[in-house]
Amino acid sequence: MIKEYIKFIKEYLKLSQTKARYLFEMIFTAFCYKGFLILNTLFASKIIKYATLSDSKMTFINLGLLTISYIFYKLFYFINLKVYGKNMNYCYNNLQTKLLNKLVQVDDNFTKNIGKGKLLNSINSDVIDIGDMCNQISELFTTIIQVIIVCIIVARYDKLVFVIFLIYSILHIEIKNYVDRKSSIYLRKQKRAIDRYSSLFSQILSGLQEIKTFNMLPKLKLKLNEIKNKYSDSYIKKRNYLTIRDNDVRFITYFFKISLYLILLFLMTKQKITVDVLVLIVGYFETITSYLDQLIDSTSTIREVSICVDRVNSILNYKSNNLISYGNIYNDNIDGIIEFNNVRFGYNKKEIIKGISFKINSNSLTAIVGQSGTGKTSIINLLLRLYKPSSGEILIDGVNIYDYSKDIYKSNVSVVNQKPFIFNMSIRKNLDFVDTNINNQIEACKRVGIHDFIVSLSKGYNTILRENATNISGGQKQLISLARTLLSKSEILLFDEITASLDPDTSSNIDTILKDLKKDHTIIMITHKPELMKKADRIIVLNEGKIVGDGTHKQLLESNEYYRALQTRKSASKLGVFNND
Numbered sequence: 001m002i003k004e005y006i007k008f009i010k011e012y013l014k015l016s017q018t019k020a021r022y023l024f025e026m027i028f029t030a031f032c033y034k035g036f037l038i039l040n041t042l043f044a045s046k047i048i049k050y051a052t053l054s055d056s057k058m059t060f061i062n063l064g065l066l067t068i069s070y071i072f073y074k075l076f077y078f079i080n081l082k083v084y085g086k087n088m089n090y091c092y093n094n095l096q097t098k099l100l101n102k103l104v105q106v107d108d109n110f111t112k113n114i115g116k117g118k119l120l121n122s123i124n125s126d127v128i129d130i131g132d133m134c135n136q137i138s139e140l141f142t143t144i145i146q147v148i149i150v151c152i153i154v155a156r157y158d159k160l161v162f163v164i165f166l167i168y169s170i171l172h173i174e175i176k177n178y179v180d181r182k183s184s185i186y187l188r189k190q191k192r193a194i195d196r197y198s199s200l201f202s203q204i205l206s207g208l209q210e211i212k213t214f215n216m217l218p219k220l221k222l223k224l225n226e227i228k229n230k231y232s233d234s235y236i237k238k239r240n241y242l243t244i245r246d247n248d249v250r251f252i253t254y255f256f257k258i259s260l261y262l263i264l265l266f267l268m269t270k271q272k273i274t275v276d277v278l279v280l281i282v283g284y285f286e287t288i289t290s291y292l293d294q295l296i297d298s299t300s301t302i303r304e305v306s307i308c309v310d311r312v313n314s315i316l317n318y319k320s321n322n323l324i325s326y327g328n329i330y331n332d333n334i335d336g337i338i339e340f341n342n343v344r345f346g347y348n349k350k351e352i353i354k355g356i357s358f359k360i361n362s363n364s365l366t367a368i369v370g371q372s373g374t375g376k377t378s379i380i381n382l383l384l385r386l387y388k389p390s391s392g393e394i395l396i397d398g399v400n401i402y403d404y405s406k407d408i409y410k411s412n413v414s415v416v417n418q419k420p421f422i423f424n425m426s427i428r429k430n431l432d433f434v435d436t437n438i439n440n441q442i443e444a445c446k447r448v449g450i451h452d453f454i455v456s457l458s459k460g461y462n463t464i465l466r467e468n469a470t471n472i473s474g475g476q477k478q479l480i481s482l483a484r485t486l487l488s489k490s491e492i493l494l495f496d497e498i499t500a501s502l503d504p505d506t507s508s509n510i511d512t513i514l515k516d517l518k519k520d521h522t523i524i525m526i527t528h529k530p531e532l533m534k535k536a537d538r539i540i541v542l543n544e545g546k547i548v549g550d551g552t553h554k555q556l557l558e559s560n561e562y563y564r565a566l567q568t569r570k571s572a573s574k575l576g577v578f579n580n581d
């Protein structure tokens with residue numbers, strides 16, 4: 001049992017990196033205030049002793065000592081609280097930073113493997129629970145020492161009473177430890193259910209619109225209830241164990257209390273102890289009972305927090321399988337020439353990109369087109385370095401993309417997706433994430449044609465965008481996100497179906513925007529819209545992971561049946577052409 005707790009404490013110390021100074025201060029101050037608490041009982045019994053002997057001088061001296069001891073008790077208690085607060089803050093901030101840093105260092109599968117709910121709960125509640133652990137360790141140490149001191153004091157008066165105190169303490173701790181071990185299984189289950197609940201709930205919040213439209217709530221409620229029932233089931237089982245524990249402990253306490261009284265009365269009748277000693281021992285029995293309760297609380301909490309420590313560790317120790325490291329090329333003077341040389345790539349061994357090669361000039365607009373599932377977004381993902389090709393190479397300005405340093409790469413290659421993420425903050429704050437210069441922000445918004453709309457709003461750039469920007473249209477959100485991308489001063493812009501939610505008017509505006517942007521950017525645009533394909537300098541036609549056409553709209557229209565089919569939005573595969581086999 002002791003080994004088990006040492007392991008819990010070691011793991012906590014390793015994870016939280018609690019300063020040794022804080023831990024020492026916590027234990028020292030707790031030890032002092034609890035020490036004065038023991039003295040208080042001692043002085044109180046002395047007062048009774050001298051009062052019964054009518055020794056007023058000694059009675060007053062002990063009264064004075066009791067007062068001083070009480071003041072010191074309060075003082076150290078206060079300092080202990082202060083240190084507790086400092087450590088809690090330190091630990092909480094430290095762990096939260098570690099978790100946040102981890103979020104941006106992991107691969108794509110991270111949220112899928114760990115679970116959104118667990119991440120949310122760990123970052124919110126587990127770190128708070130862990131922050132409290134230092135206090136529990138100090139409570140544990142000091143309480144054990146107190147129990148030993150009380151037993152020693154009692155042993156000085158009577159050996160039999162000492163044995164009773166000892167057996168009582170051991171039984172108390174053993175029962176508790178057995179039950180806690182059992183109940184912690186259900187606590188883990190309970191936490192897992194909370195994670196699943198949070199995960200589903202956060203999905204509900206993101207998909208509220210669809211949920212309302214398709215009346216999905218009744219089915220979702222059933223799912224939520226199912227999780228809630230699992231939670232309640234584990235909770236009840238855990239509570240059962242704890243109730244048994246409390247009842248057993250209470251029974252043992254009564255049993256030993258009665259035994260102790262009988263022995264003390266017997267000793268008094270035999271005149272082996274005086275009334276003040278009886279008061280002292282009875283007082284210490286109450287004290288030791290409260291210490292043992294405290295010990296139960298601390299060890300239970302330590303066991304519970306060790307579950308939180310495990311959970312946070314499982315996040316921090318998550319090993320990314322396909323994490324791609326950065327190189328050390330710091331040249332920021334990038335023209336934006338993109339080259340794919342016989343690139344092959346697949347997810348989970350299924351090949352998606354089957355040996356493609358192309359070279360895209362800087363300051364040009366290239367469209368990648370093809371049916372759904374042919375691998376267009378996968379090309380963008382490769383360019384974003386989210387994955388590595390199984391063979392072949394991807395170059396920018398003749399340099400392998402994996403050789404660029406993180407900062408250089410991130411500031412030169414940017415993407416705008418079909419569903420860009422907008423924070424529940426003002427338009428300005430959303431732009432501030434990339435560049436806080438107001439003039440640059442206005443210029444970027446003007447370039448994408450959203451500035452006039454923004455200033456027409458009553459609060460202009462200070463308009464708060466609701467979560468996922470539900471108070472502006474999908475197209476406007478798209479343009480704000482485009483402006484945010486422009487602020488990053490990226491040389492290469494990757495647009496993945498950004499016009500999908502634009503109305504025809506804005507969509508036609510996008511031609512002008514793209515024409516303007518390609519003056520100083522290399523743009524790759526994925527689109528299903530024939531009107532937009534026409535605007536590209538060059539179109540790469542993709543089918544089942546292979547390039548089946550490459551040229552201008554005019555050239556492809558004349559020579560490429562697959563491309564013609566895409567224009568009329570018929571399924572090219574149904575034409576039976578360009579089968580890759």
Ligand SMILES: Nc1ncnc2c1ncn2[C@@H]1O[C@H](COP(=O)(O)OP(=O)(O)OP(=O)(O)O)[C@@H](O)[C@H]1O
Nearest residue numbers: 108347348352370371372373374375376377378379
């Ligand atoms: N993370 C992933 N894990 C496993 N398979 C994936 C993953 N992402 C995409 N795929 C699969 O790879 C194939 C190509 O997907 P990709 O997203 O590149 O298609 P796309 O051409 O962009 O399609 P769309 O036009 O519908 O956006 C699809 O069969 C898809 O199911």
Ligand SMILES: [Mg+2]
Nearest residue numbers: 376377378496
């Ligand atoms: Mg796609």
